[in-house]
Amino acid sequence: MKTITTSLLLIITSAAAFAQTIEVRGTVNNQKGQPVPYAFVRDAQHNYATFADSTGTFMLKADPASALQVSACNYKETQVKIENKTNVAVVLPADAPQGGVVSLKSVKAEINDEFLHRGQLMFGGDASQQQVKSGFTQEATRGSRYLFPDWIPGFGINKGDSFVVEKSNMYNYDKISGNILYTNDGKSMAAVSNSQIKSFSLFDKRGQAHVYESSPVIKDKLFVEVLLSTPKYKIYKKSDSKLSRADFHTDGVLEMGHRYDEYVDNDRYYFVGADGKAQSISLKKSTLKKLFGGDADAFIASQGSKDVDDDYVRELGNSLAK
Structure with a gap:
């Protein structure tokens, strides 16, 4: 790309x-x-x-x-x-029209970018059925290699702690490469350079900020999401997706496998403490209590029986920052 x-x-x-x-x-x-x-x-x-x-x-x-x-x-x-x-x-006040990003949902049939070819059209691929050589009718691709179902707004902070903003651009996150992608027309796209950006914030449709940074301790992704960041601790979420190809077959009696390609997601979480080393963790209250050495106890107690998920960890980070 x-x-x-x-x-x-x-x-x-x-x-x-x-x-x-x-x-x-x-x-x-x-x-x-x-x-x-x-x-x-x-x-x-x-x-x-x-x-x-x-x-x-x-x-x-x-x-x-x-x-x-x-x-x-x-x-x-x-x-x-x-x-x-x-x-x-x-x-x-209104200004001279500058255009804007058209939703991918309405233009995906017109997309002509090498990144989207090779049977990987964005957000589910071609909805029509395709005949394949193995003798069955292949169904539409399920899932997506992209985190968000459409382009969303975002801004970056560069290495000099200044804003990097382009109001005509919209963004998405590629779960396979770890790239933050941007477009200004909804038909072609390019990647944000991690050599110039310290962090990048993407805002989903409910207004939730997803903050990404290039992390030296997680080397196989250009950008990973930061769920929690304090002077003492960080928790990263690494979003992965792998394309599983259609594998339908039959012995004449039993039918096995799938008639569709599918993007299969796998999210992993990493904790980084004072030693600067990343360790894989599960999002459990007992794990958080152990990792934070008592610093998270008051917050965990205040949440009662609430399940630990991404938002829980973000709220914990906000609590520790006060």
Whole structure:
């Protein structure tokens, strides 16, 4: 796959990262009162940023003395002073049309990129049936090598701790290679360069941030997801997917195997402590108690019988950061 370096993206320099913060909630609408989905919202003076969801709603921790800087494709960038307000309504004026990313669901039949060929069309492949040499009708591919069902917004932090943002781009994560992919037209794509990016945040349709970084302790993936990060601990999630080919066969009486290709997922979790070494772990309360040496006990007790999953670990990280 061709790699396009992040020097092609817009780099925005941020100010000092340490400041008192408040939780600011708000909406982003256009001048007609219509929501602006996936608008990029950041503290103009610090490295605090998020994306609005599909309804234009956002929540961001920010410096109460700062301003919100808001941008979106086809709209003029706007700043709104926070002035200690915890609820902010942002109106984005229209700008000259710049196009945008069309959903892959509507254009996948038009995709013409070498990365998507070899029978691996994105998000399930060709829905039509195909006759194969072994004498059975092959069904549509199941699953996907890509983590998210469509393009989603995202931004990076470069090695100089500055924002890397391009409002016309949308992103996805390749579970096989560990690449973060981006597109500006929904028909072709390239990979973000891990040599220039310290971390990259992707925002799913529910507004959950998925943070990725290039980790020296997990060497077989370009980027891995960071579920928890403190000065003392890290927990990584490594998402893998493997293509299992159709293997249907029959002896004339019994039918065996599958009539379809399928992407089979396998997620693994790794804990990195003070020694800097990664150890494979399972997400269990007993495991977390042992690894965190009592630091997680109060949080675990407060969660009662709640199952340990990715969100649980993210919330644990937020609790330890306070």
